[in-house]
Amino acid sequence: MKLNALLKTLGFLALAATPVVAGTAPAPKNPIAPAPANDDLGINASLGYDTNYVWRGLNFGQHWLSAGLDGSILLAGGASEDGAGSTSLNWDVKYGFLAGDQDHFMPGANPNVDASFQRLELGAAFVHDFGAFSGSLGYRYFRNMGVLNTTGAMNDGQEVNLGLATALGPIDLTTSANWDWVNDSWYFDLGASTTIAVTDAISVVPFATIGYGHNMNWQFSDRSNRANGVTANWVPSTRTSFTAVTAGLKFPVRLNSRATLTPYVAINAPLSGIQGLPSNGTPDNYAGSVVYGGVSLTVRF
Structure with a gap:
């Protein structure tokens, strides 16, 4: 009797251990969810408002x-999981305009006539991550439009630029050199920022930038037909010095996994390269210190 019971038990165990026929395997008790499809196009779209348009001081x-x-388009993957050694092509398209044509250049003799101004920027840069720092080599095209362009005799701009970025502890540092061969000018800058997390969704980002220009002209030309328009007494190509210090606070708020709202406030303090520009009787001082701010909404697709 005991032998028969033992044989029955062994037979049952052997049957249980026999592989099941394909297609009849029972579902696992804890199935692994399939990985979600990657529908991220890697494109950011943004809308912004600034109380003042401050460009290079x-x-x-x-x-x-x-x-x-x-x-950003990844061209070559990194040698390690953190991406060190990766190379990407970064690109951007920007368009902006002065709402209400409230420029700061029209002569004071005609304070009620404001000049329209629009600007289109197209940029692309190769960015390589060296691990301790990243470097970039790029090109940027500026298309200046509006009355400020025609009356002020502005040129379009074409720049090649070299940039470096690194981190010293919690401080992020960036610097760039930009050569505009159309306007024969150079612009250098050095920036620092840090991110302070307040909550999982809200941060505070203090930042500061200082600029230096050689033959800085902000893309205005020296043509003599400026006499009745913008910067009539300004010979900008003589400006070679520090331009301005800009410092402020950003407050990025993550609305969801794709959208971020970023208000900011800043002060722009011109240095010798801008302080010496003639006021030219303008109703607003384009060369003076200004406290300004704004907000931007960025959505990733």
Whole structure:
């Protein structure tokens, strides 16, 4: 009796251990969820408003509205999981205009006539991650439009630029050298920032930038037909010195996994390269210190 019971038990165990026929395997008790499809295009779309359009230390005007697209295309993967050694192509398209044509350049003799100004920027750069720092080599095209362009005799701009970025502890450092061969000018800058997390969704980002220009002209030309328009007494190509210090606070708020709202406030303090520019009787001082701010909305697709 005991032998028969033992044989029955062994037979049962052997049957249980026999592989089941394909297609009849029972479902696992804890199935692994399939990985979600990657529908991220790697493109950021942004809309922004700035109380003042300050570009390289010069205050162009009030109420700047802008929109843009940017993205990054991975060209070569890194040698390690953190991406060190990777090479990418970064690109961006930006368009902005002075709402209400409230520029800061029209002569004071005609304070009620404001000059329109629009700017289109197209940029692309190769970026390589060296691990301790990243470097970039790029090109940027500026298309200046509007009355400020025609009356002020502005040129379009074409720049090649070299940039470096690294981190010293919690401080992020960036620097760039930009040569505009159309306007025969150079612009260098050094920036620092750090990110302070307040909550999982809200951060505070203090930042500061200082600029230096050689033959800085902010893309205005020296043509003599400026006499009745913008910067009539300004010979900008003589400017070689520090331009301005800009410092402020950003407050990025992550609305969801794809959208971020970023208000900011800043002060622009011109240095010798801008302080010496003639006021030219303008109703607003484009060369003076200004406290300004704005907000941008960025959505990733």
